[in-house]
Amino acid sequence: MRPARLLLLEQSEFALYANHHELEDKRAAAGVGAGADVVQIELLPLLASVQDCDRMREIMQTWHPDTVYHAAAYKHVPLVEHNPAEGVKNNVLGTLRTAQAALQAQPARVPSSAWCALATCWAHRARWCPSFASRFATAGPSPSRTPT
DSSP states (O other): OOOSEEEEEESOHHHHHHHHHHHHHHHHHHHHHSOHHHHTOEEEEEEOOTTOHHHHHHHHHHHOOSBOOOOOSOOOHHHHHHSHHHHIIIIIIHHHHHHHHHHHHOOSBOOTHHHHHHHHHHHHHHHHOTTHHHHHTSSSSOOOOOOO
């Protein structure tokens, strides 16, 4: 079963442009030798950040996706370790907001990888700075990296 539409969410305009056009090119190439159903998949590029709960809710309620895949986490661990507050905002809170918005829109399924990402990020952060959650909750500047 093929999707009728793919919603491509990205906060970076250039990355969204590049990904959209790469998929368009692959779709066109696949359409040459494949059935018409491949060519008919709509690709919808949407600028959005997983950190923006209103935008995520708007997208989920507008498009009602059947399945939500979340892969917006920062993946370069050394950079995130030097910027832990941004890592938590994007990887933990972004995952939480995406999952909440998806569940409010009641998709057919949300793959368990979204929940695994949330648990993994918190476990990783707690390993080298157990007091981070309490420091992150304050409105002060980003905490410094203090590995144990």
